Amino acid sequence: MLGDLKEIVQVFSREYSKTPKLLKIVDCFILYALTVAALQFAYMNLFGSFPYNAFLGGFFCTLGFAVLTVCFRMQIDVTQTEGADKLGNLEKVFADYCVACVFLFFVSISYVG
């Protein structure tokens, strides 16, 4: 069992190193957002949920950001969208992504306080 796991991790890290740098940066972002979400969740469970709206705002903001970034990553993943004019597509997707993020942050900020 453990050996299997080790092998899987090895294969994964080998295959993952082939990913383009841009995607790696995006992956970091996703991981970062998920970590923050997990931290908030843990904090809520450990120290109580008193400003519940603030927790919800922060939690949904980070979660939403992670999900958005996953969407973004999926759409720019070159191996996935093997089509023409990737660059134009990339710009359009990035614009969309920015709009969605700004929107999410604006909504989330109404929970703070």
Added chain:
Amino acid sequence: MATPARMRKVGVAGEKGETRNKGEVEKEQTQSPIAATIEITTLVLIAAVAFSIRLFSIVKYESVIHEFDPYFNYRVTQLASEKGVDAFWNFFDERTWYPLGRVVGGTIYPGLTLTATWLYKVLQNVFKLHPVNVKDVCVMIGPLFSSFTAISTYLMVRQVRSRGAGLLAASFVATIPSYISRSVAGSYDNEAVAIFALTFTFYLYLKSIKTGSMFWGVCASLSYFYMVSSWGGYTFIINLIPIHALALLIINKFSTNLYTGYSMFIINGTVLAMVLPVIGFNAVETSEHFSGFFVLALMNGVALVKYLKRTLTEAAYNKALRLFVTASIGVMGIVSLAVITFAMTSPTLRWSGRSLSLLDPTYASKYIPIIASVSEHQAPSWSSFINDLRLGIILMGSGIISCFRPLSEGSLFLVIWGVLSVYFSAVMVRLMLVLAPAACCLAGIALSDVLEVLCKSYHITAPAPEETVTSPSKKKRKGRRNSRSESGLGAIPRPLALLGISGTIFVLSYHLFHCSFLGGEGYSSPSIILQSRTRDGGVYIFDDYREGYSWLRENTDYEAKVASWWDYGYQTTAMADRTVLVDNNTWNNTHIATVGRAMASPEEKAWVQFRKLDVDYVFVIFGGLVGYSSDDINKFLWMVRIGGGVYGDIKERDYIGEGYYRIDEKASPTMLNTLMYKLSYYRFAETVGRDGMDRVRNTKFGNPDITLNYFQEVFTSKHWMIRIYKVLDSPTLEQA
């Protein structure tokens, strides 16, 4: 009246022309300018029809607010437009639910009121239309948003299927009686804007999962926000969309676009919905909303698995899968155990009574009489399906079938929407409104497929034998959705096709005729003004409600408290401007039960109870003189049930006379002594005689010699429909 009729005809004709053109146009995938012009003209005409078909109520009656709830909405809108939106959010209404009051700003769905307020402000400040007052805006909201619904239905079905189907669906939704009944001019209720929000949200959502664009995802969640802010029926959306997504996952249609559209919708939608005070933390705490999160988690799992499958080598992936399966079985066991215990113990994991009565249709009648007592929460009769949906329900089945050829994300959505809403509308008659647009979309798709076949075979001019027609065209038609043409039916002889087309046009015209008849005759009544036909063909108006309310407004003290059954609470606060004990926002069952108990008690006890609540006036609605059947005596058993649900001293069986609920000599003595009975039939014998008939129940009434010692009749309207009594300070003893 002639103009709408003519417009409708043009609408039908234009529609047919478009569908016919459509057949040709589709082949080259571009649209000729003529077709585009016809399409836009037709759409504008459909929107005009949707607007004008709802104006019958103004033509026949006058420009008034209808029924019960709209009066409250109107009152709040007045407040918001006079004192500003901040006053609306902070509105604490002390003139209702006396002595409790009600936090209005935090408990109503603000969409409708704010829409009307902003519309009013725009008309006043931008267009400088000063003669337009708030009431006119409120009256016109229904028709206006119906035309928006028609347009958004067109957009949605065009997105799912084709332009022709879109136009047909729009024309159906513009005229479907079920929807007309909730959105005629004056019916200023949440549903009037909510159906637009519903169809528009679905359109944007389907667009976002089709294109995968995050921008459309944002738009969809904004539209969902509008839906949430306008109607409690938003739970239908937040459950329908996960079910659809789950179905797509099950049939292995996961795609990047689906992931983008769905996850954005759930996350943004939830965050936005929580902003509203009426939803608040419910959006993350009640079970109605959980399906969305569950499917979101599942979808992320699927995405992860797909990603691993692409990244890992096959051997490693298989190992990982095996590991994952063994681990997940263990984890799932623990998780489901935890969930079950959580569900058993957690107080927050609650379903609201209305939702529970949807899942278990017998729930409300067993446990919550106040939900069961509302007529729009009853199950509909079969005839109302046919009557209210007409062609929609007839063509719905074939629409579902034609959605499966081919099955796209959008058409699967329509199928699920249709099937679920059939169930829900069968449980609760007001949810017929959710079924109506689904039935229209499906019917539009079915009919456009039929017309497409007919028109295509009309255009195949060469009268060749069937084999030669079908075999070359087979290649051309590859991927065509309609199976009838593929199975050889595409080559219907020309005259037969012509017959079919004209038959369809005839059926559609007949449908429109029926709908406008029903819209004009059946669903236009404001229910505060009643009409009847006199023998010589004239119209006779019963205006007793307004007579009674204006009496209260003119002749009683501003601070007077008025007791009545909760149905009339909103109207009393809005039209008579007096404080009421209970109203149509049935948030406090106990308070309603108190009023029900007082009405069902003997006079003296009732007097004590009303005095305790500072009541100055009591009024009852009585239809016995003119045969108005929705009066208080007919609602009385519900007062008994609701009162008995809280107070043990009220028992339903005491009020049942010999064999059944009756009011004649064989009625039970308890019944004959209740306050309600006395207030209704007091001095009735003087008018109709001791052997007179109650014209609603068509029986004699049991007790002609009613004396009142604790109440004094102060006003009875012209047709006795509204009878107002003063609660005396001390009993009169002369006749006791």
